[in-house]
Amino acid sequence: MPSAPVTEDSHLYLIDASAYIFRAYHALPPLTRASDGLPVGAVSGFCNMLWKLLEELKGGERPTHFACVFDKSSYSFRNDLYPEYKANRDEPPEDLRPQFPLVREAAVAFHTHALEQEGYEADDLIATYARQAEAKGARVTIVSSDKDLMQLVTDKIHMLDTMKNKQIDADAVFEKFGVTPDKVIDVQALAGDSVDNIPGAPGIGVKTAATLLEEYGTVEELLERAEEIKQPKRRQTLIEHAEQVRTSKLLVTLKDDVPVEVALEDLAVADPDPKTLIDFLEKMEFRTITRRVRETFEAEGVIDETTAGDIGFDAENYVCIRDFKTLEDWIARAHEAGVIGLDTETNSLDCQTCDLVGISIALSPNEACYIPLGHIDPDHSGGSDMFDADPPRQIRKEDALKALKPLLEDPSVLKVGQNFKYDYTVFARNGIHVTPIDDTMLISFALHAGMHGHGMDELSERYFHHSPIPFKEVAGTGKSQITFDRVPLDKATEYAAEDADVTLRLWQHFKPWLHREKVTTVYETLDRPLIPVLAGMERAGIKVDRDHLSRMSSDFAQRMAGLEDAAYKAAGGEFNMGSPKQIGDILFGEMGLPGGKKTKSGQWSTDASQLEYLAAQGHELPQIILDWRMLSKLRSTYTEALQDAINPETGRVHTSYSMAGAQTGRLSSTDPNLQNIPVRTEEGRKIREAFIAEDGNVLISADYSQIELRLLAHIADIDALKNAFKEGLDIHAMTASEMFDTPIEGMDPMVRRKAKAINFGIIYGISAFGLANQLGIERSEASDYIKAYFEKFPGIRKYMDETKDFAKDNLFVKTAFGRKLHLKEMNSKNGAQRAFAERQAINAPIQGSAADIIKRAMIAMPEALAKKKLDAKMLLQVHDELIFEVPEAQAEDTIETVRKVMEKAPLPALQLSVPLDVDARAAKTWAEAH
Structure with a gap:
């Protein structure tokens, strides 16, 4: 740190950091670091305040000397004078404690002194430095609004409340206390302070104290002449509590002669080191202020992007491969790289029916390519001269895949994808079994489940401060949106190559964390091996009886009409059964049923729990509404939607499993959701009757019991x-x-x-x-x-x-x-x-362990079935249940194999002290098998 003499031209800034930490903590919403949940709200507030202050000072008269002052501990010399000093203060909140050392670290990162000294409070250090500077003719600004520091205000010493952007001078002090700054300690001695447990004189407040001091001058004079006070109660109080008042004055008087460990001259201002500051802010994962600081440094010419630790994303380095020779060169380089980012572009989000449009590969940051394979008008490049006019315009898909297949199946080259199950399926449908693989979405999930989302765009913004090109920017939105095979190649290259580039960078960023966070085994034995298993299940799908669903849908519609008539009769008039507002007004407004409560919008709550409570009390209409809602949901979500979801080519429904949805690790099913079909109602069981086996086959349901x-x-x-x-x-x-x-x-x-x-x-x-x-x-x-x-x-x-x-x-x-x-x-x-988090804490280890066990069973299942030469296919996973389709003649052997795999799934990683029990049976429909 530099040193500079303090003179009449100097200006010292002292930040009351300890007080500011508490102020920032209580004023700002909670904030945690995304990667590990560390509370950092107060640290963020401190950093933003300090940066804002430093930037504002650049536009005016800059300080010559600067320091942040902290409390070393809760003990000071005042505790020796009065053991009860600050005794009634609560311990700092649990989520604030770990932030104290981080704020000190922040101060150092900004290249300012973080001053603290055992036995003294921050206020004493501030008083000492302020008086030393004043004695040398320098000006002092104390950045704080703490009333205890107002006793220091003079012509040379002012305070600054940055929260209110208000200067505190002698006039402001008089406005608050009714006395000049030199009398503040006398007012505080008389009035006391409940926050710091300073006793003062009982019953005497600030206004009374100011009035007494106006007449008697000082506390000492007042106590000497206490018997002259006309008001009996006030006179008696001061006589009885004279010593208490004297002690209080000692407690509130700031010590301005602390033997400081850092000389005043050594507090000279120094600009922050850009790399040190940006590294700290990035470590805290403060995206907004990191960007502002970087932009400021760049604008000032202090750093460029490279020195800021971010090489950036440069689309000009991305290559569109449209000839076989260039493709062969990239394949050779990919073999040499050993690790590549890999992504596919298709003309649909449905990986079971989409066409492969192109493939992107990244070899290193800013070194990526796009291989168009199915673009309809590849010569149209939106007016760009990026592409050569010479043929061939686009490599034939069959030729490109034949050339890429050895690379994508090469066990010595790691292929890294984001949500790679989708790409894995697309390649599998084109005859390529990609291996080995890593998935940045699943790595992020293993590291940060419950902390944030795991989509590529969010991860890129969070960790690289880079927003990838939105799909709508290249394909449009709404009715004018085009499929990717119609996107001009210049735009397609920039978009697709960037995806592979970002994915590879995420892998480079995240992969080392797995070992550090001790979740390598979770990722490598529970999550990554499940990708090909789920991809196979999704491709297999399950057969659904369309006629059965159609009949059920008609039946539900008729029953809903009957329930509507019954509801109108019970309510005494017609209303919209789908309107929560109308239902609430009828139940609680017109009918006056008990227990009504309103939502934030002012409407009556009519959620399921509220209606179930009323129904349990014997009220007819709530039960009718519940029954109608159930049928309405079953009809729209299942009997109608499942018919639309039947793949016209396979005649089967192909759900998609989300591997990073529920933070407990449970899989969730979408498009369509087959995991939430009710099983406790007759209607739900009837829906499962629509799930059937092919001729000559049966379905097996294997379910963990409790x-x-x-x-x-x-x-x-x-x-x-x-x-x-x-x-x-x-x-x-x-x-x-x-x-x-x-x-x-x-x-x-x-x-x-x-x-x-x-x-x-x-x-x-x-x-x-x-x-x-x-x-x-x-x-x-x-x-x-x-x-x-x-x-x-x-x-x-x-x-x-x-x-x-x-x-x-x-x-x-x-x-x-x-x-x-x-x-x-x-x-x-x-x-x-x-309270919600506490419930999660209790349930998550149990539900998460159950989810991990069934994942282990699913991963082991294909090999176990193949070893027994069984033709069973695993089709569905529904929480604790697995559904298989198998030739009828192999049903018993399959049940025996499946049961053994599921019951032994925890081994050898976990020896349970209770046995696992699996219920398994075979039938023609899911309902009968369950």
Whole structure:
């Protein structure tokens, strides 16, 4: 750090950093670092304040000396004078504590001194430096609004409240205290301070203190002449508490002669080192201020993009390959590179029906190409002279794929994609089995599940501060949007090559993190190997009976019409069954039903839980509406939509599985969603009847029995539950017997139902309100049930409490296989967000472990079936259930093989203390097999 003498021309800026940290924390919304959930809101506020201040000072008179001043610890010499000093202050919030050292690090990154000293508060250091500078004739600006510092204000020393952009001089101090700055400590000695636990004189506030000082001059004079005070109560207070007031004055008086460890002259201003500052801001993942700082440095000519640590994206380096010789050159270079970014362009988002339009490959940052294969008008380049006029204009798809196949199947060249399951399927449909592969979406998911999204655009913006070209920019929007095969080649090259470039850079950025974050095994054994398995399942699809769905759709429509008539009769008039507003007005406005509550929009809430509560009280109309909504949803979501989803070429429905949707690691199914078909209702079961096997085949449904309860017993180490599972007992009957002291033999089914609802509800953090709705009982009774459950199984409460404590400290939980599930709201100041995160913390290790187990089974399944020479195809995964299609003659052998694989799936990585049990059966329809 530089040094410079302090003279009459000097201007010292002192930042009250400790106070600002708290102010920023309470004023700004919570913010966590995306990569690991570290709280950084106060750090962000500090950095933005400091940068804004430094930039503003450039336009005026710049300071010559500058420092940020911190509290070293909660102890100071004042605690020796008065042990109760600041005794009533709460501990800093849990999500603020880790930010204190980061703010100090931020100050250093800005190339300013971060001053602190054991035994003294930040205010004492500020007072000392301010008085030293004043003594040399220099001007001082204290960046703070803290009233304790107002005693320092003089003609030379001012304060600056950056939050309000307000200068605090002697007039401002008088306006606040009613006295001049030199009398502030006397006012504070009399008035005390509840925040710092400074006693003062009971009953005397700031205004009274100012009035007394106007008459008597100083605290000392006032206490000497206390008996002259006319008001009896005020006189008695000052006489009785004279020593307390004297002590208070010692406490509020700032020490301005601290033996400072850094000389005033050594606080000379220095410009921040660009690389140091940008590296810190990038480490904190502060995208906006990083961009502003970089742009400012670039505009000032201090740095260019390269020195800022970002080589940028230059489309001029991207190549459009339109001749075979150039393609062969790139293939050779790809073999040498050993790792390539790979992406496909198609004319549709449906990987089962789309045509391959082009392939992009990246060898290194800014070194990428696009190989057009199916563009309809490749010579049209939008007026660009980027492309040569000589033929050939576009390599024949068959020739290009034949040349690329050895590279894409070469085990010595790693192919990196983003959401690569899509591209894998496209290549597979064109006869290429791409291997080996890495997927940046899944790497990000393994690292940051629960922290942010994992799409390429979001990751690029978050980690590279680069927004990739939007699809709409090259293909248009709405009715004028064109398919990619009609995009001009210059635009197509820039767009497609950039995708491969970004993907390769993401891999280079993320891959080393896997080992550091200890999730390499999760990615390499649970996520990446699942790509070809799911791709195969999606390609296989499942046969659906269109006629059955059509009949059901007609039946649902008729029943809905009947329910509408019944609803109109119950309501005394017609209304729109699909309008929550009209339903709310009728139920709570006209009919006056109890329990109504309004949403933020001012409308009555008519969600399912509200209607279920009313229906449980015996009210007719809410139940009719629930029944109508169920049929309406089943009809629109399944009986109609599934008919549209049947592939005309295969006659089968091909769902798509999202591998990075649910943060627990559970797979989700889309286009169409086959995982949410109701199974507890007759209508839902009828929909499953539409899923059928081909002639000569059967469907097999293999379902883990109560896997989440088994995992709860294992993870929470509950002996009673573990023994029940080992002995093959009815777990719900056993739970009911334990809770309600009822014999299992001859148990009332309703009692078992209560225990079952609690067993499953506990895993999801069910509330008394939720359980009451589910069982149709009073909330107080439901609360008693939950209390009784925890009394019988205290280990479950212990697991929940310990899990929440771990999550609060670490902002993540883990599955039994080591998958991290980040919970960034665990310490949120918003109660609802925090409560939701706590429920997630309890459930995620259990649900996530179940998801990991079935993934392990799915990965092992193809080899196990092939080893037994079985022709079974795995078609669907629905939470804890796998669906297969198999020749009827192989059904029994397949069931035996499938059951063994699923029950042994945790091994050898995890030895469960409870057995896994798989229910499996074969039938012509999914409904019959389940």
